[in-house]
Amino acid sequence: MCTYLTKCLEVAGSGKGAAGWMRVTTATVYLDHPAHAPDDHTLNVDLLNPDLGPAARVAMELEPRSARQLAEAILALLAAEPEAVTS
Amino acid sequence: MDEAIRAEAVDVAGHGGDRIQAYFAQPLDSTSRPGMVVIHHMPGLDRQTKETVRRFAAQGYFAVSPNLYWREAPGADPDDAAAAARASGGVPDERLVGDVAGAADFLRSQPLATGKVGVIGYCSGGRQAVLAACHLPLQAAVDCYGAFVVGQPPEGFPIAIHNLIDQLPSLSCPLLGLFGAEDQHPSPAETAELDSLLASHGKEHEFKTYPGAGHAFFAPDRPSYRPEAAVDGWGRIFAFLGRTLEG
Structure with a gap:
């Protein structure tokens, strides 16, 4: 289905899109139909800078298991560093 | 019928008179058509949707898909x-209703249009097809x-969406519903509820639920594709439109 399930959050950082590096300000995370991956549903993340237009986007579509492994890796790495580095 | 068709981007007047782009396909012979x-x-409005628009043109319809994200x-x-x-x-x-209204007006304005217009949608567009038919004079x-x-959508949806139960009494035309027995959204229980509601309102409808099929069984480039359901479904769609739009 089109799950509609979406989480939006503000982020601070940079991403590399079709036009090169840019600052990103918004992330949307959703489990829904992919545009490219040959799967019914993927965990999708868009890193966006809406001020630069819709093409200012870094996109990924991961099989849910891969997405979970990625998320766990991110959290594990953050947890392993001193709070002064990660806060 | 001459088999030539033409497909192109056009501008249509959407909700509030906004000019939005749409993808339009038409047969090139001189027959009047819905x-x-x-x-x-x-x-x-991706490649798959454009293929669907061209499929309707190849079948003898004026067909247009408004870009809802324009x-x-x-x-x-x-x-x-x-x-x-x-x-x-x-x-x-x-806004969806306004954009579909504009697309329908665009179709009716074609010199060879019969004036009859139908609407079809897949997935989120399926709900929106019913929504449009509850607010617009369609056939x-x-x-x-x-x-x-x-x-009922789960709590906390960031995308504002609600069901159409209170709008079903206004359904303006016959409805064909094609569903998968293994789908959870809509589930067989939900399509049975819709069937019952439409019957109680005296609304003409025809539902088919395919065993062994889940969501998106028409999508040929996804694992959810079910060729038997899709082939039968396309047959039902064109038979239904033959009765409702070409009669």
Whole structure:
């Protein structure tokens, strides 16, 4: 289905899109139909800078298991560093 | 029928008179014909939706799909436009109805138009096809596995969506519903509820639920594709439109 399930959050950082590096300000995370991956549903993340237009986007579509492994890796790495580095 | 068709981007007047882009396909012979509005799914006015528009033209219809994300992302790639629309909260129901109304008017304005217009949508577009048919004078509607026509979206959806139960008494035309028995959104229980509600309102409808099929069984480039259901479904769609639009 089109799950509609979406989480939006503000982020601070940079991403590399079709036009090169840019600052990103918004992330949307959703489990829904992919545009490219040959799967019914993927965990999708868009890193966006809406001020630069819709093409200012870094996109990924991961099989849910891969997405979970990625998320766990991110959290594990953050947890392993001193709070002064990660806060 | 001459088999030549032409497909191209056009401008149509959408909700509030906004000019939005649409994808239009038409047969090139000189036969009068009805029209079909194709509502794209959440991934946007993509290659698959354009193929569907051309399929209706090849079958003898004027067919148009309005770009529901044009306002958020004019000229953008479909996937970028879909991402921008999702980030901004999705397509409001009122705007959807206005955009379909504009697309239908565009079809009726074709010199060879019969004036009869139907609407079809897949997935999120299935719900929107029913929504449009509850608010616009149309002659046929096809809902392919649209979620939340009945049923309740979970709490906390960032995209504002609600069911259409209170709008069903206004359904203006016959409805064909095509569903998968293994789908959970809409589930067989929900399509049975919709069937019952439409019957209670005296609304003409025809439902088919395919065993062994889940959501998106028409999508040929996804694992959910079920060729038997899709082939039968296309047959039912054109038989239904033959009765409702060409009679």
